[in-house]
Amino acid sequence: MKQKQIEEEKRMHKAVGILLLAFTSAIAGIVSIFVPGTAGKLAKWTFFGVFAVCIIYLVAKRKVRLKRKENERIGKNVTELFFDWIRSEVSLDIEIEPPESGKSNEKMALDTPPKTTPDDRIKPPKKPQNILPPLLKKEINILLGQDKNQENIYWIPENERNWNFVIVGTAGIGKTQTVKAILSEFKKSKIPYIIFDFRKDFILLNGAQKSDFGRILDLNNISINPLDLDVISPKDQKYQISDIINLVYNLGDLQLGIIRKAIKASYEQKGISEEDNKTWKIEPPTFTDLQINLEKLAEKADSRTKTSIEGIFARLDPIFDYKIFSAKTNLPFKEILEENIVIDLGILPIENLKAIVCEFFLRKLRYYLNSLPESIYPKFYIIIDEAHRLKYEKNSSIGQFFKEARKYGVGILLSTQDPVDFTELVYNNLGGLMSLQLNEPKYAKKISEHLGGDIKWKEIKNDLSSKFSAIVKFTSAPNAIKLKILPYFKRE
Template sequence: MPVSVYLGESNEGSVSWIPKNEKNPHLLVVGTSGSGKTVTLRSLVYELGKSGIPSLIVDFHNDFDDLAESILDFKNITINPLDFSGGETAETSMYKVSSILSKIFRLGVQQEGVLQDAIIESYGKYGIGLKDTMHDGAIPDFNTVRRALEEKIDVLREERRATVTVETLMVRLRPLFDTGFFSQKETKKFDEIFMKTTVLKLRDLPTDEVKYTVAEFFLNKLKYALYKKGKTDELRLYCIVDEAHRLIDERSPLNDLLRESRKYGTGVIMSSQRPGDFSETVLANIGAFIAFQCRLDKDSKFVSKQMKIDFESVQNLTETGTAYIDFSSSDRSLKVKVKDYDSRTSGKKQIKNMRIEDTAKTSSDEIKIYPEKKYQTVKSIPNKKSKTSESLHENPENYSAKIITHEKTRTPLHWFFDGIKKSWDDLGLILSSKIWRAMLIAAIVALGFFAFNWFSILAIIIFFMVLGFRKV
């Protein structure tokens, strides 16, 4: 059955996004800050998860931590961009790495050439040729490249030649080298990403350049993991990129994913505050376009042109959460009030956040809510026979509250253990009562006459405690 994601309501009824019906499974969300863009991304991740589709989320602002089943914060993992085991050649890897770093760190032509030479030399030290597609031994990493550049500077100094180009390159790349993320054996297994929603956490990285580099290299690794996984007609993963304008260009792995990932069962969802940041080539690969309020006139004009809506209508999108949605399968756009994330999860949150036992009474039952354990549920309070086998947490969105019937009948054994438990909690209160102190002393004295052993004394004390709290 095709994946269907409910988006919200229009004047014509409910609106859902069915990726399989569109020319591509990719989706673009644009809108100014506070318009509902990020909330909609969260909703999409939630709904896809309900359909069994995990997401890989490139998160620059820690907006998705609570949705993650796995968080990659690079404190305990590393990846090696020079590892070409995904099916590419060492030469392809070299050009991709140098291209990404050149774009992000604004390297000149000469600096990019020096970097390429350092990568080639690093491969050579490990016996790897540029045309190799696999290597059984160790693979060089960024520490190897760094040493190659340092050796280059030493050689140039000995020959009294200019070292400015290499030294400037080293200065620009130093923040990247110093992180150590790319200078150890690769520890991330990409198969895990296809099984659970994963957040690539970037906010705490030292500089914007390092954040973008990590994101680019990770997406490049994802691309080759898809190649290795093979083609499929079924959706098995979505890649979510917030603030995608930071990454998208002709040299970006994200652009490669837009062109190729559909064949490998993967869709891409991107967001940006500026719709004009995306080229015609990128937009041509988008199957659905969601546009919230855009404050700048040129952005509103861009949306108006793309969606074939008059400019004034786009400008009047002032209500948070209201957007125009354009599907490639439709010849016109719809104005939709998108259902926000909190509304989708309110029932689930209510159950998850309950920490006390709420009690209500009916004529026949004592009804109690147990939020943290799996109990049988009833959909109708008065009818105890309407039990189902569904547990409290299996499908919480289907119920506004989950309840179970709990019989009043209690045995002496229940009172005995409840009394012990509560007596421990209130021991100070018990001993502060003169009557209780007198009774306990009398019991101990009586035992002194009849059966002086500590086991009997303890038994009498517990007996009085239980009697005193028989109405727990």
């Protein structure tokens, strides 16, 4: 009520102010016409002065309104936005010059950013606030290499329709060196990131807990409970978890049904019912309960079902043995989002196990990010070298991330030798695509489609044979750019 009164008073003061200005301006205008001499001149200048003030006020108000529209998600009030605008106008003069080549700074050539589609199964979107103010935002200018005129080529994520970046290239051609070069630039810009390292490419071989690229998060000291119910109902969880297991392990229909049944039974044993949301606060089961319930189902099963369950165990045994999903979730989210972290998946013995750890880790991270304020700047990167080891369907964790990363202030950097594995979902959500040589015509053709019409697939196959020769296409530039990447080992 009191708030309403204050608002009313404010509106009154504003109206009185505007009327006074209009009145002064009108009087001054009339006086300037009819009164000669100094008084007339004074009145004329008063008229122009008041007029100018009104125009400045209206322009500023419009800018603020436009900015507000653009930043609706931020939740700042008009005054804050007005001062942001003033600060950004002022800072234009003192900003460091953009990188020389400025090639990725060219005007946006493509359509406006696609709307991110929040997963409606995630509960409820919070009011955004607390984003980095414009003057504190971190500049990210990633030096990639040089073009044939020795001009530096930069990737500036913020200039792009999307902050995600993909590197493709045949084995041994320089992908990992390029990823490392980009990481060294992230470090210079103090951008936190997490690397999922499938092959110990980012780990020092002396076993130190810190690599050149960040702190190694010991997988023995963390746990993830995929069955948590912090943001999702038990029924949805049952379908999502079984879908992810299916994506990684290619289950049959019968096996998928059995896993769903075992997940449901695991919740029910803990007193959690799909129908009664009051029970969803109860401590959830873990994969140990899932394992026990699968064993129980096998005891009572006919021979066909028994064979199916044996098939499940043959695939999932490493998950149960490794125990990473058998305890309460214990992930240092704050450190992950503030530091440079390397997840050493190389310590896991089986490829599918690496993939499922990565899947559930990313899923948990996504839910955590969903609980934070949104961001309009890239403030954190997820890096996956050897990205072909994951699946990119829309129900996979990385697939979901691709659609939503931007609203979380997250960019994704992928590198792969198998670009056909990426779904259109990946290519539709990219800000930059870099191709090194691709020997396989099928791959070269696929990438030429995405690099733009002027790049023929045979160029990708035949003209990039020397290491670190590449073509990059940004959404902000109409044409792809040919360049020589400056590899990590040649950087200081």
